[in-house]
Amino acid sequence: MRIVALAGGIGGARFLRGLKDVVAPDDEITVIGNTGDDIHLFGLKVCPDLDTVMYTLGGGIHEEQGWGRAEETFAVKDELAAYGVGPSWFGLGDKDFATHIVRTQMLGAGYPLSAVTEALCDRWQPGVRLLPMSDDRVETHVRITDDGGSRAIHFQEYWVKLHAAVDAEAIIPVGADTAKPAPGVLEAIAAADVILFPPSNPVVSIGTILAVPGIREAVAAAAAPVVGLSPIIGGAPVRGMADKVLAAVGVEASAAAVARHYGSRLLDGWLVDEVDADAVESVTAAGIACRAVPLLMTDPAATAAMARAALDLAEQVRR
Amino acid sequence: MRIVALAGGIGGARFLRGLKDVVAPDDEITVIGNTGDDIHLFGLKVCPDLDTVMYTLGGGIHEEQGWGRAEETFAVKDELAAYGVGPSWFGLGDKDFATHIVRTQMLGAGYPLSAVTEALCDRWQPGVRLLPMSDDRVETHVRITDDGGSRAIHFQEYWVKLHAAVDAEAIIPVGADTAKPAPGVLEAIAAADVILFPPSNPVVSIGTILAVPGIREAVAAAAAPVVGLSPIIGGAPVRGMADKVLAAVGVEASAAAVARHYGSRLLDGWLVDEVDADAVESVTAAGIACRAVPLLMTDPAATAAMARAALDLAEQVRR
Numbered sequence: 001m002r003i004v005a006l007a008g009g010i011g012g013a014r015f016l017r018g019l020k021d022v023v024a025p026d027d028e029i030t031v032i033g034n035t036g037d038d039i040h041l042f043g044l045k046v047c048p049d050l051d052t053v054m055y056t057l058g059g060g061i062h063e064e065q066g067w068g069r070a071e072e073t074f075a076v077k078d079e080l081a082a083y084g085v086g087p088s089w090f091g092l093g094d095k096d097f098a099t100h101i102v103r104t105q106m107l108g109a110g111y112p113l114s115a116v117t118e119a120l121c122d123r124w125q126p127g128v129r130l131l132p133m134s135d136d137r138v139e140t141h142v143r144i145t146d147d148g149g150s151r152a153i154h155f156q157e158y159w160v161k162l163h164a165a166v167d168a169e170a171i172i173p174v175g176a177d178t179a180k181p182a183p184g185v186l187e188a189i190a191a192a193d194v195i196l197f198p199p200s201n202p203v204v205s206i207g208t209i210l211a212v213p214g215i216r217e218a219v220a221a222a223a224a225p226v227v228g229l230s231p232i233i234g235g236a237p238v239r240g241m242a243d244k245v246l247a248a249v250g251v252e253a254s255a256a257a258v259a260r261h262y263g264s265r266l267l268d269g270w271l272v273d274e275v276d277a278d279a280v281e282s283v284t285a286a287g288i289a290c291r292a293v294p295l296l297m298t299d300p301a302a303t304a305a306m307a308r309a310a311l312d313l314a315e316q317v318r319r
Numbered sequence: 320m321r322i323v324a325l326a327g328g329i330g331g332a333r334f335l336r337g338l339k340d341v342v343a344p345d346d347e348i349t350v351i352g353n354t355g356d357d358i359h360l361f362g363l364k365v366c367p368d369l370d371t372v373m374y375t376l377g378g379g380i381h382e383e384q385g386w387g388r389a390e391e392t393f394a395v396k397d398e399l400a401a402y403g404v405g406p407s408w409f410g411l412g413d414k415d416f417a418t419h420i421v422r423t424q425m426l427g428a429g430y431p432l433s434a435v436t437e438a439l440c441d442r443w444q445p446g447v448r449l450l451p452m453s454d455d456r457v458e459t460h461v462r463i464t465d466d467g468g469s470r471a472i473h474f475q476e477y478w479v480k481l482h483a484a485v486d487a488e489a490i491i492p493v494g495a496d497t498a499k500p501a502p503g504v505l506e507a508i509a510a511a512d513v514i515l516f517p518p519s520n521p522v523v524s525i526g527t528i529l530a531v532p533g534i535r536e537a538v539a540a541a542a543a544p545v546v547g548l549s550p551i552i553g554g555a556p557v558r559g560m561a562d563k564v565l566a567a568v569g570v571e572a573s574a575a576a577v578a579r580h581y582g583s584r585l586l587d588g589w590l591v592d593e594v595d596a597d598a599v600e601s602v603t604a605a606g607i608a609c610r611a612v613p614l615l616m617t618d619p620a621a622t623a624a625m626a627r628a629a630l631d632l633a634e635q636v637r638r
Contacts, residue, residue: 042420042421042424043420043423043424043427043428044420073392073394073413075392075394075412075413075414075417076395076413076414076416076417076420078417079413079414079416079417079418080417080420080421082417082442083417083418083421083439083442084441084442085421085424093394094392094394094395094398094413095394095395095398097395097398097416097420098394098395098397098398098399098401098402099398099402101361101362101363101395101399101416102361102399102402102404104362105361105362105404108362109362120402122403123401123402123403
């Protein structure tokens, strides 16, 4: 079976680990990773979501933190601060720096991000085929108004520096309109037996992937059932700032509203948490098969059960 | 008093520390640093000689090693090796990486190396004005013949990887012929009250600086006395591979031969070690005032005495 999953960072990566636990040995998982939160720091190209997927599935992730490397040190960061070179709010560790150095060197030598990602995965052996959504530069910016006035800032500045403490007024995936899907992305979607939307951010993760021209259309046109898992439980995101960015696009932070935001043109099935069981009826009414199951990735077994439930629902809605 | 010193790496840097110990508080030292051993590693611009001077005079050097940072760690290097990305023979530590990251980012933003060096020195406060010999890229290559055939390799590969274990057949300062002296270099030489050649490598350090068109001529035309210190003691270099690269340019590895190699057009005075006292006569005969003094930089006091001797000789030969 060929499974395609669109994925953001921590939530997507953890779900994928559960998915790997339940698929058959000869099933193939292709992950289309969000690159809209990529950022250039210190002249280096940093791809937080791709790296979180790669480190998580490859066994290098900082488990408690959910991002970055385990047993990390921060000598480079401290030295950059001693030079007075910022930003200081993005926590790059020494091991992580090496990844960005290799990536930046390869990009500078002319390799596209997809080839670079494949090369990095040669080491990590994540057990999935990890594709960036695009080889073209896309950067999600967030429009805010605060003491600094009204302005658009990089998503990482909004989330990591400002902790999403101010309202997001608009989400702007800069460059997405002219980006092309990376090699293999549309082909994987077209050839998929199942397409999954993990409980990643529906706006700045999955939404950004779908904003690359051709990807949304390919998902909508795919023969495979498309099943998503709600990142919103009981009206709030499990982690992250989905509520803030959903508000920016006029969508309520609820499991049902996110399903309707994707819509029945994309989604065939939708899993909500048991606390949101009352959403099943309205989601079903919107033309999307819906089940209420436990959606907290509290441990590997719980995560695997979620993946199993998503695959089961895909079979139920398969036409 | 305005002192100009041409300098390579370890030997030059240690001498400069001694020089700082003996000059008056309002004396100004300008160091023209060799950039011929600069190398691009992992997409980063590494300037070993400039950094050795900066770290040594700024208090960050690894004292025993003579290069690199004190209390260094190697997480980035280990990770690069885990990615299979080389070379592995150049020992870049985590703290050192930060310097190269800052430098590369600034160069990428369009700043010339001289401005970058000034910015890095803002942190290190080396107590001298450190100028790269040129803002243009110059890379010393060494022609060798070994199992890999006859070929020219980067100086760092010759020295750090191959440990100068094969003969150097030619020294090629690639790019030197079209390089321009960095801003301030010619002006500093012209305005100098004393010009010093520390006991740096006469071929790949001082020789490369002098190979930048205009610098040799400026030193020769300078009103200031020019005094050098022999890096060769008792027929061998104190450290490094000067004997190998001197052979490549047809110069005997002796204190007297190095003085004659520079020549009386450049040098007004030359210090040899006491063990080379018999060289005084022949160097003097070549038109260069010569004194035999202890030239081993065994401790700060010995190094300061060498600097004092160089300044004293400069006064004696001042016209």
